[in-house]
Amino acid sequence: MSHSHVFQKVIDLIGVHAAIRLVRLKGGQDITFPLVGNLHYLHWLVVEVGMDNAITMCKEFRGESLKLPIEVNALLQLRNQAIADEFTAGESISSIAKRYGVDRKLVQTILDKSGLREATPADANNNQIDWVNGP
Numbered sequence: 001m002s003h004s005h006v007f008q009k010v011i012d013l014i015g016v017h018a019a020i021r022l023v024r025l026k027g028g029q030d031i032t033f034p035l036v037g038n039l040h041y042l043h044w045l046v047v048e049v050g051m052d053n054a055i056t057m058c059k060e061f062r063g064e065s066l067k068l069p070i071e072v073n074a075l076l077q078l079r080n081q082a083i084a085d086e087f088t089a090g091e092s093i094s095s096i097a098k099r100y101g102v103d104r105k106l107v108q109t110i111l112d113k114s115g116l117r118e119a120t121p122a123d124a125n126n127n128q129i130d131w132v133n134g135p
Contacts, residue, residue, distance in 0.1 A: 006066050007074050012051040013060055020074065021048050027070040033061040083107060084114045 011019045021111050025048055036058045039046055045054040067075065079100065093111070097104045111117040 001009050003120050004069065004073075007069050007077060008059070009060075010048050010068065014049055016078065018049040020071075020078075023068050023071050023074040027068050027074060030067050032065045033058045033063065035062060044113050080110045080114070082108050084116055087111055087116055 006060075007019065010022065033045070034043070036055055039051070039054055039058060041047075043054065045057065045092065049057070062097065068074070079106075083096055083100065087093070087107075093104050093107050098106045100105075100107075108117065
């Protein structure tokens, strides 16, 4: 499983805020999850994400070793997913670029990599100039 898929699965299990805390502490490292019975309130995982989230992760990944992405890559993944979600919800490329402080070309690249720009032909119409009525 790739780092991005691992991170998305962790987000789905314990939420974005706990997942970010986890990558800040253990990003780029191999993590082995203990059996639930070996968890205690001073275990690093419990301290970082809470007992309920630690139990959830240990049940899901029992005995497995995972490697989370480093924090900067995880945050870029979150940003790119938010850009894709906003575009899918109907936001224009220009407004998304302005909101995230990036240029339109980067937003287009992110959308192209996720396969979204071809799926939404309305965006192409929004970027065309109407020569009869003006821009």
